Each structure stands twice: as structure tokens, then as C-alpha cells.
Amino acid sequence: MTSSNGGFAELKFRDPARARALSATLERLLGEIGRAPVSVMHVCGSHEQAIAKFGLRAALPRALNVIMGPGCPVCITDVPEVDEGVALARQGVRIATYGDMVKVPGTVLSLADVQAEGGKVDVVYSVAQAVELARTIAEPLVFFATGFETTAVATAAAVLQNPPPNLFVLSAHKYIPPVMEIVAEMPDTRVEGFLAAGHAATITGWGVFEPFVERHKLPVVVAGFEPLDILAGLVKLVELIGAGTASVENMYPRCVTKEGNLRAQEQLWNVFRPIGGRWRGIAHVPNGNLRLRDEWAHLDARKQFDIDVNSLWDSAPPTLIQDCICGDIMAGIKSPTDCALFGEQCVPHSPVGACMVSSEGTCKIWHQYGGHPDLGGYGGAVCAR
Amino acid sequence: MCLGVPGKVIAVDGLMATVDFWGVRKQIRLEVVDETVQPGDYILNHVGYAIRRIPPGEIDATLALYEELLRHAEQDDLMAADVRGEIAGAGDDQQ
Numbered sequence: 361m362t363s364s365n366g367g368f369a370e371l372k373f374r375d376p377a378r379a380r381a382l383s384a385t386l387e388r389l390l391g392e393i394g395r396a397p398v399s400v401m402h403v404c405g406s407h408e409q410a411i412a413k414f415g416l417r418a419a420l421p422r423a424l425n426v427i428m429g430p431g432c433p434v435c436i437t438d439v440p441e442v443d444e445g446v447a448l449a450r451q452g453v454r455i456a457t458y459g460d461m462v463k464v465p466g467t468v469l470s471l472a473d474v475q476a477e478g479g480k481v482d483v484v485y486s487v488a489q490a491v492e493l494a495r496t497i498a499e500p501l502v503f504f505a506t507g508f509e510t511t512a513v514a515t516a517a518a519v520l521q522n523p524p525p526n527l528f529v530l531s532a533h534k535y536i537p538p539v540m541e542i543v544a545e546m547p548d549t550r551v552e553g554f555l556a557a558g559h560a561a562t563i564t565g566w567g568v569f570e571p572f573v574e575r576h577k578l579p580v581v582v583a584g585f586e587p588l589d590i591l592a593g594l595v596k597l598v599e600l601i602g603a604g605t606a607s608v609e610n611m612y613p614r615c616v617t618k619e620g621n622l623r624a625q626e627q628l629w630n631v632f633r634p635i636g637g638r639w640r641g642i643a644h645v646p647n648g649n650l651r652l653r654d655e656w657a658h659l660d661a662r663k664q665f666d667i668d669v670n671s672l673w674d675s676a677p678p679t680l681i682q683d684c685i686c687g688d689i690m691a692g693i694k695s696p697t698d699c700a701l702f703g704e705q706c707v708p709h710s711p712v713g714a715c716m717v718s719s720e721g722t723c724k725i726w727h728q729y730g731g732h733p734d735l736g737g738y739g740g741a742v743c744a745r
Numbered sequence: 746m747c748l749g750v751p752g753k754v755i756a757v758d759g760l761m762a763t764v765d766f767w768g769v770r771k772q773i774r775l776e777v778v779d780e781t782v783q784p785g786d787y788i789l790n791h792v793g794y795a796i797r798r799i800p801p802g803e804i805d806a807t808l809a810l811y812e813e814l815l816r817h818a819e820q821d822d823l824m825a826a827d828v829r830g831e832i833a834g835a836g837d838d839q840q
């Protein structure tokens with residue numbers, strides 16, 4: 361029995377015996393590598409939710425450091441992008457967007473602030489709801505579209521389905537593969553391998569990571585979202601790190617193929633083109649932003665409205681935000697508990713930074729589930745609930 | 746938002762499917778999914794679109810996580826809330 365087994369008693373694994381076996385394998389593989397920490401990064405808010413919810417870090421060997429990277433689409437939406445939505449709403453344009461986006465601060469204001477001032481902001485769960493809403497009203501409606509390729513593909517499909525003429529798209533969609541290149545090159549991050557998000561890879565296919573692996577000589581493992589899926593993904597990743605093999609392995613074959621969903625990719629790239637742009641707190645990411653192609657200029661809020669962001673910058677930004685280290689957290693350099701505001705001035709009902717706003721933000725996830733970076737191998741202490 | 750949610754196809758009408766998510770029926774669009782979908786199939790829904798037809802042999806394994814989340818998680822649980830949001834976000838059933 362390893363020190364970490366205490367954690368398993370309370371973990372709700374579908375198959376505890378398999379979980380124990382996987383954990384023991386991890387421990388053995390890390391022992392063979394013989395140095396600590398071995399740091400790996402995942403790039404998916406749902407992975408972090410599962411890791412924190414099921415107390416997985418408590419069950420992991422201490423030598424393994426599992427870091428959440430830029431996997432929260434709300435968090436990495438850049439401040440100027442939020443400002444565009446905020447400026448439009450202040451100009452009297454009706455905005456529809458995903459719930460978490462409403463609370464994310466721009467330079468000075470969030471969409472929620474504009475709503476409080478009387479601005480028209482509607483929360484939708486899907487682009488389809490925005491389309492339905494546009495059909496029932498006469499005024500223009502701008503869908504402030506955020507999210508990674510899994511969500512962008514839905515926006516693309518909606519654009520291709522003849523949306524009503526009063527619907528416009530303000531795209532802040534992001535594409536994950538390019539940001540992995542950036543994070544892999546960040547000198548402070550020191551990640552030895554990536555756990556890729558299963559459902560984004562459902563769209564892109566695991567083959568999309570091959571050029572990355574070739575360039576950076578870092579392994580990538582595609583993993584699902586069940587605790588067992590994640591553990592199995594980590595075992596494979598550590599195995600590759602130990603063997604010094606840089607390759608892509610697909611540990612989520614029930615949803616992910618090498619080519620991915622070609623029909624989805626066709627729609628995605630018919631509607632969007634990748635351009636370089638900033639991700640909040642990370643860096644300029646070449647090809648990391650998805651913008652509407654010129655054919656869709658008639659739907660593009662940036663082309664159809666005069667967005668006056670400058671007017672927002674007259675007032676000073678809130679002071680606390682200057683202490684927010686969200687960017688370093690998403691770059692994998694720091695953890696929420698390194699932030700002086702975490703759980704004090706910054707809490708879910710009164711968030712300072714984007715990472716505390718979104719259900720996929722590291723700070724909010726840690727705040728709800730009490731996850732902690734040093735729990736690897738922490739016998740008995742389960743951080744889930 | 747990345748998690749999506751699996752559901753069982755009840756009926757298909759052109760590019761629209763009626764899908765059951767733990768008793769809640771929703772209209773899901775089929776433009777994106779890359780395989781033919783028929784009643785009885787399971788699909789993975791993401792913001793109102795089926796993005797994947799789940800292979801028949803993999804359904805139980807796929808559903809397990811969601812069973813756990815929806816049956817046992819507390820009301821304010823983040824992950825369960827995201828899954829409920831996914832279900833709520835799909836097109837309302839017109840039947």
C-alpha cells in the first residue's frame with residue numbers, strides 16, 4: 361500500500377481496484393524516473409473540475425505535478441475582447457453571451473456592470489438560443505461568442521444555417537493547439553508533457569498534435585474526463601516521459617479519432633480563420649484566435665458596428681485587479697493559493713479576476729473543491745467535498 | 746463548457762433530433778456530427794449540437810461519469826451545474 365491509498369477510500373471511482381492499480385503504476389513509473397517533480401499540464405477546465413472534484417491530486421504520487429494551463433475559455437478571453445462587448449452594450453446594442461462571460465471584468469467594466477446601468481445583456485446557454493432570441497426581436501442582437509473549438513464549431517454551424525439578419529457575431533473564439541506551442545516555450549513553465557482535452561480533440565482529431573510533438577519533443581496524451589480516464593492518461597504520459605518518447609497517444613478512443621470530425625472541421629474553417637492575438641495573461645498566440653472569414657463580414661459585429669472601446673478607458677481600472685495573478689496561473693507558473701486575494705478579497709460571489717468567475721477557472725474550481733497543489737501523495741486528505 | 750453531455754436519440758427529423766437527457770427531452774442539431782444518427786443511438790451534445798455519435802460498446806463507460814454527477818452531486822457543484830447548463834442550453838423540445 362502506498363501513502364496515497366488513504367485517499368481512495370473516499371473517492372468515487374467506478375472501479376476502485378483499477379484506480380489503485382493505476383496509481384501504483386504511476387508511483388512505480390515516477391520512481392523509475394527518479395527525480396521530482398515531474399510536471400505535466402492539462403489544458404481543459406473540465407479536466408481540472410474532475411481532478412478537483414474527485415480529489416485526484418490527493419491520490420497522485422507527490423512527485424507528479426499536474427498543472428492546469430490555459431484551459432478556461434472564459435479566463436483567456438482577453439480584456440480588449442471583453443471591452444468590445446462592453447462598449448457595444450454601452451452603445452445600446454443588445455448582447456447575448458454565455459453566463460460566465462457576463463461577470464468577467466474588462467479594463468474597467470464587465471457586461472454585468474453595463475446590465476446594472478440598464479444595458480441589454482442576455483445570457484444564453486447556446487448559440488441556438490441566441491438565434492431563437494434574434495428571431496423574436498426586431499433590433500440587432502450581437503452574439504458575443506467565446507469558447508474553444510468545441511464551441512466554435514457550434515457558432516460556425518449556426519452561421520452556415522442562415523441566421524436571421526439581425527444576428528451578428530462578435531467572435532472571441534480560441535483555438536487550443538497553438539497555445540500549447542506558446543506554453544511549451546515559456547521558460548518558467550517547465551512542462552514535460554501535455555494531457556489534451558478529449559472533447560476538443562473529438563473535433564480536431566489527435567493527429568493535430570503530431571506537428572507539435574515533432575517540434576517540441578514533448579509527449580501529448582488525449583484523455584477523457586472520468587477520474588479513471590484521467591489517471592490512465594497520466595500513467596501513459598509519465599510512461600512516455602520516462603521512456604523519453606515524444607509521441608501522441610490517444611487514451612480516449614471512444615470519442616477521439618486521428619482525423620477527428622471532418623464534417624465539423626469543414627464548417628469550422630469555412631466560417632473562421634485563425635489569426636494571431638492575445639490570450640489574457642498568456643501572450644500573443646499566433647493563430648490562436650478565431651475570427652469570421654471575409655465572406656461573413658455581413659454578420660461580423662466588428663465590421664458592422666463602430667465599436668468605441670476608447671470611451672471605456674477614461675475611468676481608472678479597479679485597483680485589486682492589479683494583484684490578480686490569473687495570467688501566471690494559466691501559464692502554469694503559479695497556483696491560486698499563491699494569490700494573496702484567493703479566498704479573501706477574491707471569492708466566487710465577488711470575483712476579482714476571470715479565473716474566479718468561470719466554472720472552468722482554476723481559482724473558482726479550487727475554491728469550490730478545496731484543491732491544493734501540494735496534495736500529491738498527501739495520505740488521507742481528500743480535497744473533494 | 747468542454748464537457749458536453751451524452752443523450753439518447755429518441756427521434757430524428759432531418760437535421761434535428763429529439764434527444765433524451767436523463768428524462769429531459771431536447772432538440773439537438775445534427776449538422777456537425779459526422780455519422781448517421783438513428784433513434785436508439787447515443788450522441789455527445791455540446792451547446793445544442795451533436796459532436797459525436799458514441800460507439801455502442803462505449804455507452805456505459807461514457808454515461809458513468811454523468812450518472813455520478815447528476816445523481817450524487819450537490820446542487821451548487823460546479824461540474825454538475827455545467828452539465829445541467831448543457832442540458833438546459835439545448836433547443837427546447839417542440840413535441
Ligand code: SF4
Pocket residue numbers: 683684685686689696699700701702703706707711712713714715716717723
Ligand atoms: S484568486 Fe482572484 S485575484 Fe487571485 S489570481 Fe485568482 S482570480 Fe485573480
